Amino acid sequence: MIRRVWPVLLAAALSAACTHVPQKSALAEWSPSRNFDDRRPRLIVLHATEMDSAEGALRVLKSANSGGRVSAHYLIAEDGRIVQLVKDSQRAWHAGGGRWGGYNDLNSVSLGIELDNDGEEAFAPAQIESLLRLLADLCQRHAIPREAVIAHGDMAPTRKRDPSARFPWQRLAEAGFGLWYGDDLPEPPAGFDAALALRAFGYDTRDLPAAVRAFTRRFRGEEREALDDTDRRILFDLLNGGARP
Numbered sequence: 001m002i003r004r005v006w007p008v009l010l011a012a013a014l015s016a017a018c019t020h021v022p023q024k025s026a027l028a029e030w031s032p033s034r035n036f037d038d039r040r041p042r043l044i045v046l047h048a049t050e051m052d053s054a055e056g057a058l059r060v061l062k063s064a065n066s067g068g069r070v071s072a073h074y075l076i077a078e079d080g081r082i083v084q085l086v087k088d089s090q091r092a093w094h095a096g097g098g099r100w101g102g103y104n105d106l107n108s109v110s111l112g113i114e115l116d117n118d119g120e121e122a123f124a125p126a127q128i129e130s131l132l133r134l135l136a137d138l139c140q141r142h143a144i145p146r147e148a149v150i151a152h153g154d155m156a157p158t159r160k161r162d163p164s165a166r167f168p169w170q171r172l173a174e175a176g177f178g179l180w181y182g183d184d185l186p187e188p189p190a191g192f193d194a195a196l197a198l199r200a201f202g203y204d205t206r207d208l209p210a211a212v213r214a215f216t217r218r219f220r221g222e223e224r225e226a227l228d229d230t231d232r233r234i235l236f237d238l239l240n241g242g243a244r245p
């Protein structure tokens with residue numbers, strides 16, 4: 001009697017303890033090849049913790065916040081210390097719902113970096129220097145394009161605004177990461193459709209004012225819901241490759 005019940009209990013206990021989905025199809029014969037490697041992230045998403053301390057953020061990233069369980073691959077403290085919480089090849093839970101370009105499950109294709117910052121203060125120089133070193137390491141090891149570095153607010157414009165309008169995107173671009181615009185901004189051609197251009201750049205424009213807020217936060221350091229003439233020139237320049245470091 002007990003012997004019959006045990007396998008059922010064991011199976012139930014194992015399935016409760018393990019949230020991973022099965023990695024092999026029951027429909028197929030398993031005939032393994034040795035020719036494979038880990039899946040490769042294609043994007044890097046930057047966050048601000050919007051908390052008061054790196055220690056507090058670490059606790060949350062190992063457990064949960066008010067919205068449920070969360071994590072990130074890396075946390076960079078204000079003093080520049082870099083902590084890794086999830087292996088690069090694994091899927092951390094940092095992005096949530098959102099879109100960027102053709103991607104709509106950002107957790108599956110990205111690495112998440114949290115910066116210890118309360119969401120209002122300036123970013124510490126030592127923290128940015130560590131971020132630049134980490135970006136160089138990640139882009140080199142995983143062959144991630146150096147411009148493929150975006151804000152959480154870029155991919156979830158209706159929900160998120162981190163890493164805030166104070167994040168130094170121009171400094172990043174000068175070091176070769178992300179995109180920035182040139183000093184000489186050409187006039188877009190007649191008929192230039194800014195909403196279409198935002199979408200081509202990567203933004204989800206289904207809520208256009210939210211997409212414009214994300215764009216102006218990142219490229220103008222302020223949040224607005226309508227593009228001005230300079231914004232349109234910047235957008236046009238970015239679509240043409242932007243500034244080259």
Ligand SMILES: [Zn+2]
Pocket residue numbers: 046047048094152160162
């Ligand atoms: Zn975030």
